[in-house]
Amino acid sequence: MRLALVIPCFNEEGTLPRLLERLRAVLPGITSEFEVVFVDDGSTDGTLGELRAIHATDPRFRYLALSRNFGKESAMLAGLSHARGDAVAILDADLQHPPELLRDMIQLLEQGYEQVVARRRNRTGDPVLRKAFTRLFYRLLNRMVDVEIPDGLGDFRLLSRKAVDALLALGEYNRFSKGLFSWIGFDTAVVDFDVARREGGGGSRWTFRRLLDYGIDGVVSFNNRPLRLAIHVGALSTLFAFGYAAWVLISALVQGNPVPGYVTTVCGVLVFGGLQLLVLGVIGEYLGRIYYETKRRPHFLVKELSPVPEAAPVPAESRRAAS
Structure with missing residues (x-):
């Protein structure tokens, strides 16, 4: 099974060396055929330079740089549209999503599941107000939307090629990925994990206002x-x-x-x-x-793209989604 990882990055210059160390230790033990697609979402630090250096030392670690900051939703879509694996995983660059969990997730995918989702066991470290708001948000959201979006299920997941192609076929501009993951359906398995400390320190970039806007997006994106x-x-x-x-x-x-x-x-x-x-x-x-x-504007514009070997062309569905 060819495995691809999609990792959105925004100002992750300080976390990339540690992330690369973990990935190089984990991925060869899972599969001999893998690639990592870093998506630089308009970083203002040295993230892009780090990604160029990483790709120069190991072509399996690819990157694409967007022309500006389009947001995580667009960055994930960009990565999915350029990933060539039979299975594609999405995880954050701050190492709160442990790469070691991919071994168990792949085993479930090989059992016939099309999606394997990592679920947070706890919200340790989150402010009390944010925890309360999150619980309230999911209760209200699931009462209003047409699909079920359980609390604790985030973007950390492993998708089969069938699930990836289904996501890429959804051409809507206003994308709410948590809802889209649920909307496409397919057999889904869940694995629990403990959230690690954010690599590099610092708090979450999700302010209360951004969380509120994200909640509004979730409510109005899936029903009337x-x-x-x-x-x-x-x-x-x-x-x-x-x-x-x-x-x-x-x-x-x-x-x-x-x-x-x-x-x-x-x-x-x-x-x-x-x-x-x-x-x-x-x-x-x-x-x-x-x-x-x-x-009908594109979801993202690519400024720079690492070379893709001719022996492994990008799937046609991915090329159409990227255009």
């Missing part, structure tokens, strides 16, 4: 339920408004017309104005996604 929810909220608000108007009318007929209440008027305007803005925001989010989809 927020639009339905907006309709329901609008209907309930309308019923409440008619009910309140009827109560005011009856009160005026029975008790006379009191002095108009300033607080009631202001609260009503603020509440219904806020609901209108919320509904418009939901509609605008979907409209914006349609706008981006109609542009």
Whole structure:
């Protein structure tokens, strides 16, 4: 089995030597035919120079450099579109995803599974607020989307060529990989692992705002339920408004017309104005996604690509996805 690894990199100059050491120790014991595809996602440090040096010493460690920072979703797609293995693994460059786990994952893939996903046993090191937000996010997400996205399942996974080709066939611009992995289906196995410390130190690059935006992407990428929810909220608000108007009318007929209440008027305007803005925001989010989809821009642009041996051409499906 030819094994390919896809590793997105963004400013990983300090972690690459340790990662390379681990990969060289693990991969030869798993298979004699492997390649590693590093994707430099517009790094501003010396990551690209390190990748050039690595490829010069061992052509099995390939790289492609994107023209700018397109984000991890695009970097993963770029790597998948250039990976040539019968099985393709995705893992991070900071060594929180242990390469040693690939041995067990390949054994499961050889048993007939098309996806083998690594699941975090714990969230040690994450702030308390982030843990609570993550649990809440997955609960709400799975109530709203059309596919199941379990908590703890990330991008660290091993895919068969059939699963990779299925992902590459999905041409949508707004990509939410966790949902896409679940959407393609196929038989899936799960292995548990403990998250290691982030190599090179430092905290996560995922700020609360980025996590919130990522959550919104997950919700609106796989269903139209927020639009339905907006309709329901609008209907309930309308019923409440008619009910309140009827109560005011009856009160005026029975008790006379009191002095108009300033607080009631202001609260009503603020509440219904806020609901209108919320509904418009939901509609605008979907409209914006349609706008981006109609542009049909490429997901990424490649600035530099390591040479590919002629003896092992890139699959046709991957070439079409890259274009």
